[in-house]
Amino acid sequence: MSETISYNNAPVPVALTINGQVHQIAVEPRTTLLDLLREHLGLMGTKKGCDHGQCGACTVLLNGERRVSCLTLAVSHDEATVTTVEGLAEGDVLSPLQQAFLEYDAFQCGYCTPGQLCSAQGLLREGHARTRDEVRELMSGNLCRCGAYPHITDAILSVLLTQQPAP
Amino acid sequence: MVSDYSSPANAKLPPLPAPGSPRRLEGHDKLTGRARYAGDFTADLTGGVLDAAVVVTSTQATGRILSIDARAASQLTGVRLVLTHETAPRLHSVMATNGAEIGDLLPLQDDKLHYYGQAVAVVVADTLATARDAAALVQVTYSAPEPDAAFTLAQGRGRAQDVKKVGAGDPGQVQVGHPEKAFAAAPHQVDMTFDTAAHHHNAMEPGAIVAAWDADGGLTVHLPTQFSYGDAVILGEAFGFGLKERLPNIVAQVLGGIEFHHKVRVVSTMTGGAFGSKNANVHLLLAPMAAKLTGRPVKLVLDRAQTFTLMPFRGEMHQRIRLGADAEGRLQAVLHDALLAKGTAGQFVAPIGEGTTKVYATPNLGLHVQAAALDTNAPGWMRGPGAPNGQFALESALDTLAHQLDLDPLEIRLRNYAETEPDTGKEWSSKALRECYAQGAARVGWHHRNPQVGSMRAANGRLIGYGMATAIYPTLQLPARARVELGADGRAVVQTANHEIGQGMITAFTQLAAETLGLPLEHVRLEWGDTRLPYGGMTVGSMTTLSGGAAILEAAQQVQKALLKRVVTDKASPLHGLAPDELRVENGHMVGPGGASESVAAAMARHPEAPIREEATTGRTMGHSSYGREAFGAEFAVVSVDPDTMHVQVERLVGAFAGGRILNPLLVRSQLMGSMVWGLGQALLEQSEMDERTGHWLNDSLGEALVPTNADVADIDVILVEEDDSRGHPLGVKGLGELGITGVAAAIANAIYHATGQRITSLPITLDKLLATPH
Numbered sequence: 019m020s021e022t023i024s025y026n027n028a029p030v031p032v033a034l035t036i037n038g039q040v041h042q043i044a045v046e047p048r049t050t051l052l053d054l055l056r057e058h059l060g061l062m063g064t065k066k067g068c069d070h071g072q073c074g075a076c077t078v079l080l081n082g083e084r085r086v087s088c089l090t091l092a093v094s095h096d097e098a099t100v101t102t103v104e105g106l107a108e109g110d111v112l113s114p115l116q117q118a119f120l121e122y123d124a125f126q127c128g129y130c131t132p133g134q135l136c137s138a139q140g141l142l143r144e145g146h147a148r149t150r151d152e153v154r155e156l157m158s159g160n161l162c163r164c165g166a167y168p169h170i171t172d173a174i175l176s177v178l179l180t181q182q183p184a185p
Numbered sequence: 186m187v188s189d190y191s192s193p194a195n196a197k198l199p200p201l202p203a204p205g206s207p208r209r210l211e212g213h214d215k216l217t218g219r220a221r222y223a224g225d226f227t228a229d230l231t232g233g234v235l236d237a238a239v240v241v242t243s244t245q246a247t248g249r250i251l252s253i254d255a256r257a258a259s260q261l262t263g264v265r266l267v268l269t270h271e272t273a274p275r276l277h278s279v280m281a282t283n284g285a286e287i288g289d290l291l292p293l294q295d296d297k298l299h300y301y302g303q304a305v306a307v308v309v310a311d312t313l314a315t316a317r318d319a320a321a322l323v324q325v326t327y328s329a330p331e332p333d334a335a336f337t338l339a340q341g342r343g344r345a346q347d348v349k350k351v352g353a354g355d356p357g358q359v360q361v362g363h364p365e366k367a368f369a370a371a372p373h374q375v376d377m378t379f380d381t382a383a384h385h386h387n388a389m390e391p392g393a394i395v396a397a398w399d400a401d402g403g404l405t406v407h408l409p410t411q412f413s414y415g416d417a418v419i420l421g422e423a424f425g426f427g428l429k430e431r432l433p434n435i436v437a438q439v440l441g442g443i444e445f446h447h448k449v450r451v452v453s454t455m456t457g458g459a460f461g462s463k464n465a466n467v468h469l470l471l472a473p474m475a476a477k478l479t480g481r482p483v484k485l486v487l488d489r490a491q492t493f494t495l496m497p498f499r500g501e502m503h504q505r506i507r508l509g510a511d512a513e514g515r516l517q518a519v520l521h522d523a524l525l526a527k528g529t530a531g532q533f534v535a536p537i538g539e540g541t542t543k544v545y546a547t548p549n550l551g552l553h554v555q556a557a558a559l560d561t562n563a564p565g566w567m568r569g570p571g572a573p574n575g576q577f578a579l580e581s582a583l584d585t586l587a588h589q590l591d592l593d594p595l596e597i598r599l600r601n602y603a604e605t606e607p608d609t610g611k612e613w614s615s616k617a618l619r620e621c622y623a624q625g626a627a628r629v630g631w632h633h634r635n636p637q638v639g640s641m642r643a644a645n646g647r648l649i650g651y652g653m654a655t656a657i658y659p660t661l662q663l664p665a666r667a668r669v670e671l672g673a674d675g676r677a678v679v680q681t682a683n684h685e686i687g688q689g690m691i692t693a694f695t696q697l698a699a700e701t702l703g704l705p706l707e708h709v710r711l712e713w714g715d716t717r718l719p720y721g722g723m724t725v726g727s728m729t730t731l732s733g734g735a736a737i738l739e740a741a742q743q744v745q746k747a748l749l750k751r752v753v754t755d756k757a758s759p760l761h762g763l764a765p766d767e768l769r770v771e772n773g774h775m776v777g778p779g780g781a782s783e784s785v786a787a788a789m790a791r792h793p794e795a796p797i798r799e800e801a802t803t804g805r806t807m808g809h810s811s812y813g814r815e816a817f818g819a820e821f822a823v824v825s826v827d828p829d830t831m832h833v834q835v836e837r838l839v840g841a842f843a844g845g846r847i848l849n850p851l852l853v854r855s856q857l858m859g860s861m862v863w864g865l866g867q868a869l870l871e872q873s874e875m876d877e878r879t880g881h882w883l884n885d886s887l888g889e890a891l892v893p894t895n896a897d898v899a900d901i902d903v904i905l906v907e908e909d910d911s912r913g914h915p916l917g918v919k920g921l922g923e924l925g926i927t928g929v930a931a932a933i934a935n936a937i938y939h940a941t942g943q944r945i946t947s948l949p950i951t952l953d954k955l956l957a958t959p960h
Contacts, residue, residue: 066486068886103218107216107217123202127458128687153895157896158897163458163892164859167893168901176198176199
């Protein structure tokens with residue numbers, strides 16, 4: 019058996035505002051934001067597809083920017099604001115993006131959808147995507163095995179164009 | 186012809202797909218994070234306790250486990266159990282109707298290794314983090330591996346054996362006429378071989394299961410599965426619940442109306458993608474074994490790498506196609522030889538001859554399927570499951586023949602159009618493939634292309650190519666049962682244990698029941714995915730609507746009949762005295778001649794003690810028909826190829842499909858579109874790479890096992906061609922979930938040939954293959 023490696027895994031306090039609610043919690047330094055959400059807070063909307071930052075299913079908004087929460091250490095983001103899929107709607111009223119996903123049938127099994135939505139919300143905020151090709155390229159960190167991509171792109175474009183009419 | 190979306194001027198508001206179709210009824214749950222998949226279970230759903238289980242897998246494919254040292258793992262605070270073959274409960278043998286590995290090999294029963302990545306231990310702890318830590322501390326030592334292991338077809342060719350039955354029982358050996366003789370005598374011949382890589386489903390949701398034993402010794406599991414009853418029977422067999430009568434007999438009983446009263450309950454309400462990978466899985470047994478020993482509910486979720494070995498995949502296939510044709514391109518002989526990989530445990534061999542035996546007319550036909558058992562985990566059902574590979578070979582060979590004879594690839598398919606089912610001579614129940622060819626060709630601009638190979642270039646210098654292929658998938662039906670109850674409030678509950686896997690079953694079934702009952706959609710509620718509900722069959726083979734839909738249709742029709750009989754004999758009803766067949770039910774109202782009407786709710790409210798409840802069983806003959814029943818389509822691809830780097834981009838895919846009656850065009854379009862994305866992935870990206878020395882899937886992650894991303898996927902055009910299949914099925918529907926994948930790889934390969942003159946005969950078509958031959 020190999021030598022024992024010892025490290026300090028004592029829980030560290032972290033304060034996060036998640037979907038508008040402040041959470042004071044102590045987690046081990048190695049705890050990812052994804053595991054904090056799922057394992058510590060029971061917020062199961064954010065999905066684990068690979069745990070390696072390769073599929074995008076765990077994408078959340080961290081201070082408004084899209085991040086794969088499985089590669090984000092929670093303790094590195096004390097005082098940060100996090101929005102997950104549970105925080106996108108206003109009560110029972112879907113956000114324009116969620117509504118567009120429904121109308122354009124931009125999901126099938128629904129497992130990648132929380133990540134697609136958060137990623138798309140981040141994309142809209144970034145303001146880099148103006149065309150269909152740009153949306154496709156900038157949404158390529160979020161895999162969808164059901165192959166709903168053309169509808170995901172349509173849904174995002176519809177919101178993009180409604181918010182900012184094409185020049 | 187190539188779409189250009191790179192300029193803002195083209196960024197128009199996208200049109201809504203199928204504007205009149207109901208949207209997914211579970212959509213709000215999926216879009217707000219409320220939808221709970223098995224891996225999302227928390228302790229509040231399992232009585233306040235839910236431990237985490239992590240699997241430890243072997244790092245060697247053959248030989249034996251010499252020892253497992255679990256001391257360090259067991260000493261971590263919070264660890265409850267390290268389950269190994271030495272401590273695991275002994276299981277009884279099970280029958281796996283889908284040919285899955287567990288039918289031959291039960292997990293953790295002995296020290297023998299069968300493949301790399303086999304489950305060798307399960308660690309249970311109070312938290313996921315502790316379970317992972319402990320799993321990493323389990324030390325396994327192995328004997329020397331066996332020297333003659335085979336992990337690829339190239340290594341295992343010597344193990345090839347003829348296969349009598351493929352898939353779910355289709356013949357592996359077919360001979361019509363004298364194919365060898367006719368091929369030898371044919372004036373024009375094509376003789377080609379094709380290789381297609383192994384690849385994995387990689388559903389976004391990995392395998393997951395929650396298992397809880399109750400105080401009475403009953404077992405409840407929640408897991409994504411395509412066959413809840415099948416999994417329940419497997420659990421019942423394995424854990425000695427006395428389910429000795431085995432699945433076929435149990436199915437016969439539950440179809441006869443006997444409740445499935447056994448102490449095993451399987452619930453499967455949300456599935457994060459399946460595509461054939463989710464049922465009779467190894468983890469189905471691992472979690473209940475662990476929970477039995479700890480006496481506490483356990484949640485087990487595979488990590489991504491483990492899904493490569495503890496779940497099935499599409500195995501490697503080698504094929505030879507020989508086509509003999511006359512001077513006009515009419516096929517005189519079609520010969521299809523195939524060698525497929527299988528596992529040493531697991532019986533599945535993909536039905537690969539669907540295309541060669543069903544698509545084109547030929548007087549002489551030969552299919553010869555062999556399989557080689559490799560020292561890997563077992564291949565299994567995966568979207569298609571053999572048809573995309575078979576069609577890649579057949580349609581590439583036919584394209585080659587067309588070019589050899591200077592015939593248009595579309596014309597050669599029309600010249601060989603099968604007016605009757607080629608291998609049986611049966612009349613088709615319906616076949617609108619000609620219209621598919623015509624509409625698809627028109628949409629893609631087939632007749633405006635320059636047919637000369639290598640003749641087309643885009644403004645940016647990229648080579649442009651057009652290719653096409655025929656899509657085919659059998660129309661199947663399995664037994665299913667449904668219960669429909671109309672309550673005192675005039676609302677209906679529909680129950681059937683079929684499964685929502687992203688195909689839209691919840692919406693389609695609710696819609697079908699509402700239409701049949703004449704109720705508004707919001708007055709019907711579906712209950713699904715639970716062995717406490719009537720047997721709903723398997724969610725496989727593109728037959729959910731055919732199987733479950735038929736049962737719902739019949740039960741709902743009986744309910745409506747009983748309702749109308751009730752009102753015409755009910756003196757309090759304004760419809761009293763009318764004949765039932767004078768009434769129609771629309772939008773929750775029964776309407777008679779002369780405007781007499783009553784709402785369903787009002788009629789039912791008068792008899793709160795007597796809801797109307799009917800059950801129906803359909804599909805007992807397994808969809809057996811005197812007609813040939815297949816769904817067909819025509820698929821077209823437009824590719825661009827960089828002449829210097831040979832980078833291929835699919836610019837456009839057009840699929841025209843005839844699928845009988847379409848219940849919900851939105852869902853069907855989405856399913857076909859997704860299926861075409863799968864074809865694109867198979868054509869250009871997907872391959873699971875095997876280490877020939879160790880048997881390890883080398884690229885067992887979503888970073889290295891490529892699947893299509895948004896940027897890879899072209900514009901996809903789905904055309905639904907009108908077709909009446911009312912003599913094939915009571916609903917007139919056909920199976921469409923898999924049809925879309927079957928012709929895409931061939932269409933793309935044929936388009937690449939048209940663009941470049943390079944005929945690539947192995948999948949995926951990667952740069953190295955295109956750069957290997959001078960261009």
